[in-house]
Amino acid sequence: MRGKMNAIIKHHRGPGAELQQVQIPIIKDDEVLIKVKATSICGTDVHIYNWDDWSASRVHPPYVFGHEFSGVVVKAGAKVTNFKEGDYVSAETHLICGHCPQCLTGQYHICENTKIIGVDTQGCFAEYAAVPAANLWRNPANMPYDIASIQEPMGNAVHTVLKGDVAGKSVAVIGCGPIGIMAVGVAKAAGASHVLAFDLNEYRLNLAKEMGADTIVNSAEVNPVEMAKQLTNGHGVDVVCEMSGHPVAMDQGFKMITNGGRVSILSLPASPVSIDITNDIVFKGVQVQGITGRKMYETWQQVSRLLHSKQVDVSPLITHHFPLEEFEKGFELMNKGLCGKVVLHP
The missing domain is CATH 3.90.180.10 (Medium-chain alcohol dehydrogenases, catalytic domain)
Known part of the structure; x- marks a missing residue:
């Protein structure tokens, strides 16, 4: 042609x-x-x-x-x-x-x-x-x-959320850009008991609410770690999906995760991030996962079926x-x- x-x-x-x-x-x-x-x-x-x-x-x-x-x-x-x-x-x-x-x-x-x-x-x-x-x-x-x-960016959200079990668990999505907002919908479709969405942008927090977030938190107005602990009887959330790439937000994610929890990181920080590995990862027994792209083609099957079935809108x-x-x-x-x-x- x-x-x-x-x-x-x-x-x-x-x-x-x-x-x-x-x-x-x-x-x-x-x-x-x-x-x-x-x-x-x-x-x-x-x-x-x-x-x-x-x-x-x-x-x-x-x-x-x-x-x-x-x-x-x-x-x-x-x-x-x-x-x-x-x-x-x-x-x-x-x-x-x-x-x-x-x-x-x-x-x-x-x-x-x-x-x-x-x-x-x-x-x-x-x-x-x-x-x-x-x-x-x-x-x-x-x-x-x-x-x-x-579907391609939704695949990132699906890969991040479903890298481990979320059914019946509390899930924190940190960073409500479009992929973070999709992660909210995926977590709810996968059976998460409570989805918390954190961001500084009220517009996008409201979109996260529309996509199924149970609690939206403006991190400039409320201490995210304290809110996460408050909503989980002081234990911390079971799963953190880090989508922001902001050093402060990432540190908060590791501080709000419960002992034995999972932190899946899709975001790409622009510079090295300081994390208290001893207290927030090792002593907690936390599983940390780097997420890149989508599984070829397992994730695409999941995305297509979630959309086609209307489980995620x-x-x-x-x-x-x-x-x-x-x-x-x-x-x-x-x-x-x-x-x-x-x-x-x-």
Whole structure:
């Protein structure tokens, strides 16, 4: 397929991005070309747009960024046999090597040679995207495009929450960005007895409430550790899902966890964090887990089924829709924290 398309380009090593007309991708034999129907803005995209230290060390403009999407296959490569024109898909964004020790033992999500679509390669903030067929996930026909586009970040929430048992347990979600808010809904669907959501942003705390949080806590107004202890008869919460990456909030998470509890960390602190390992981890017998991405493809099955069964309703989280041309409005809202998920429509 030849021609030009509109795409959001990270055009230089600095803040911002531009809408440009570029060539429609030419697919390889093992890839498919997808007509993008919806693409959502991720926190990672905001880092790239704002051009922070992480972005400066990782990405190489100019290129099309963005990695969360849903769309329809319009062309399949010569070696692709399991997808065809008209298939409705989304994609796992981790491109794996298949031959490192982790891949060879089925731990694809922690492949030591991982590259990420839209970060290390061309992305999906565009009318069309080229994606390896091995990374595609077929969507239910009746799933709306906008909801299908946020399955990838929801997978992060599912992986974090379900890394251990939560049924009948108290769960604290620290950091109510979109993935944290999704984690609230997942924890409730998985049978958590009490879900506490912590943040400084009232807008997003209210979204967490809509997604099922039993208690929302503005950490600037109430001591989070004291509140968590108060709501658990002084014992502390059973599970902490750390989504904030803020050093103070992370320390509070380890202080509110009960003896023998689990702390699952998805967030990415920008600098080293000071934790009292002796008293808050070792003497408590706490299980600490680093969470990266989604299990391929176990997590995708869980996400798709939770959405299709309506056990988790993410519609309250999708707060804004814009045409691709108005992408700057979406990034402005994300930077101000005055939105849930922002979906762009090419």
